[in-house]
Amino acid sequence: MRWHRIQALVLRYTYLYTRSVPRVTEILFWPLMDLLVWGYVSVYLHRVGGVSGAANAFMFLLGAMIFWDILYRAQQGVTLSFLEDVWSRNLLNVFVAPVRVSEFVLTTFIVGFFRIAVTIGVLAGLAYALYSFNIFSLGMSLVPFFANLLLMGWALGMVTTSLIMRWGQGAEALAWGVPFLIQPVAAVFYPLDVLPGWLQPVALSIPATHVFEGMRQVLRGEGVSAASLAAAFALNAVYLVAAALFFRYMFTVARRKGLLAKLGTQ
């Protein structure tokens, strides 16, 4: 791996994002909309519930919404970076340069990281301003939670990118759709035990489930569960390796089928 190549790719995305009004607004727009909708749903629940549990529901929903967005943005950072090159017919310029696939992927990880940093900043600020919800009251436990969401976002991003590489621009919708395939089972907005028994093992095999469960535990004042975190990190390690292997395999297939060239010139 060569740092100057990664630096050059990161520079390109920096130009890309700062030059384009739609891209900047997109990073701010969706989180803001989500926050407004979920925030007011929570306020409403708080009002109609009126019981002690509703105060928790309020925090759970807002917290879940912010955490979900982090996962989603991390995945988008990876996949959209690849799509940017496809859309601008620049893919070949990248791969005729001496860029290693690992350098390209690492760059998309870095972009994913910056996207979530922005998302966290925006959402945390707005949640505090609009609803006096301070996500940082979760304290230092946020760091491993965020780290796990980022890792899972990277793994998901590699998988969606591989699928788009293989099935072309027709599969582009996957970039936005794949995360929502797991949302129902990842116990994002409701606790794990709401899911039917047979689905719970599936849920527990998803790293994010442990993060969302852990978050609710912290919000309930029960402290950080080391077991949740360990499970999330362990699962993420497995998923990242699997996703990287899958990506590498799909890249080989793309080379064999001439798909890079097709994606890069159409």
Place this chain on the structure above:
Amino acid sequence: MNEAVVQVEHLRKEFNGTVAVADVSFNVRHGEIVGVLGPNGAGKTTTIQVLLRLTTPTSGAVRVFGKDLERHRCEILQRCNFCSAYTALPANLRVRENLRVTGGLYGVKDLPGKMDRLLELFEITHLKNKVTGQLSSGESTRVNLCKSLLNDPELLMLDEPTASLDPNIADKVRKLLRRIQREQGITMIYTSHNMRDVEEVCDRVLFLHKGGIIAEGTPQAVIAQFNHKTLEEVFISVARSGDLLAEATE
């Protein structure tokens, strides 16, 4: 210097049963400009893509700078570059930003100086601060050419680089390519449907038809071989009777 920069042996590429390149062998010597011609679908772009390892061959061996392409991809690509009418640089970046990124990818030394010299060479210094997506197709072709020379490539692959240039600029580009080749000894592989391009720029041509080479030699030799006056006449007659020829040379 006569050593082969590119050695292709029995290259074959199939896509799901479609044979794009059937069996192609050729060498490109140092400092040579080789034109790859042939009708649509002959396998020209596929051959170049294999040489850039964007596509892996079904069978056959490709060596560049005497090294196996599969095992030394990065090292080889560091010394090559590519320009095509069908790729673009990111549209919402300025020209100089795109060149800066390319320079970074190849680790170019004295990048600002080199950028200025190339922009001047292609007479597009005034476009330096323009947004790439706003350029005319001929202007962006010239920016692409600057991009492809930024790392001082020893081997330059050009896939229809002059496809969108006006006759005046096309003429200038042809002369520039010759001059660059003369002064810096760059080896080039060049595809074009413009026979004038090929006659003027190429030292040698490979005539591809249905994935095989059916004629090879200097433009004059190929013209003479087919008893025609221009390469264009050769092209048309070969393209129309190519099947017979392909059978004859098998």
